Amino acid sequence: MSDVWPVVHAERRALIVFLESLDDDQWDVPSLCDGWSVHDVVAHLIDSAKATRLNFIAGMARAGFDFDRQNALGVTRERGATPRETLSGLRAVAGRTSTPPASPDTRLVEAIVHGEDIRRPLGTSGDYPLGAVERALRYQVRTPVSFGGGKQLVAGLTLKADDAEVSIGGGPSVTGPLLSLLLAASGRGTALGDLAGPGARELADRLGSDS
Known part of the structure; x- marks a missing residue:
């Protein structure tokens, strides 16, 4: 798998389809990310998809170079007033190919792991290409x-x-x-x-x- 983007874009689209089926109460369900609801994780995915090398570094500086604080600020920034508004934001970034100053493999981690952070508390799981999961795993064990x-x-x-x-x-x-x-x-x-x-x-x- 030489290019992560076809898989990342496909997984973003699949997640959008899944999110379209949820009611507002399901968006409030706690995700697998401590302290974050399903709604919060979707907001994080929007923030992550918008990340570039320049704005990531600027954001880290604003957060005092605290990675968790930077993520929390991104959730606050990208979370809409309603689930539909946040879902619209995810649709708008689904085709982006920007990355922070890190390996493109981070995009696979975001798409797959956060996809499960959302789906598993709601009683389901995604169907991901094994090659993409392996590549994400090999990245995670080095990070x-x-x-x-x-x-x-x-x-x-x-x-x-x-x-x-x-x-x-x-x-x-x-x-x-x-x-x-x-x-x-x-x-x-x-x-x-x-x-x-x-x-x-x-x-x-x-x-x-x-x-």
Whole structure:
């Protein structure tokens, strides 16, 4: 997969279709992101899609170089007065190809992980290309937790997919669906029920201490 954008754009469109089916109460459901509702995550996706190298750095400076604060400010800025207004904002940015000063693989992480942050609390899950999920996972295991990754969470463990030919790392194994491995490596404890192996308890302990 040499170009992330076709997948990212397809996933944004698929999420828009899903969001169109929700009522206003469902937009208020807590997402998998601590402290954020489904509505908040959609606002974050708009802010993230608008990110460029220049405005990301400027935004970090305004937030005192606090990554979490920058994200919170972005949610406040992009969240509309109603779900329909916010959904309109997501439609407007669905085809963008801008990125912050980071790998384009961050766009896959945003589309897939936040897609699940929204869908799973509402009782469903997305259907993502395995190649895109693998690429997002490989990015997350290299990225520090402080920047939204899972490097410290999975250090010294082997992540082994049972639905794809993917094995990453070294040490006690954690086995399960590739998507669940990505979610766990992104700090989502809800995925732990899908995982097994001698390293699964250690990963659960790390997630518990970081949640």
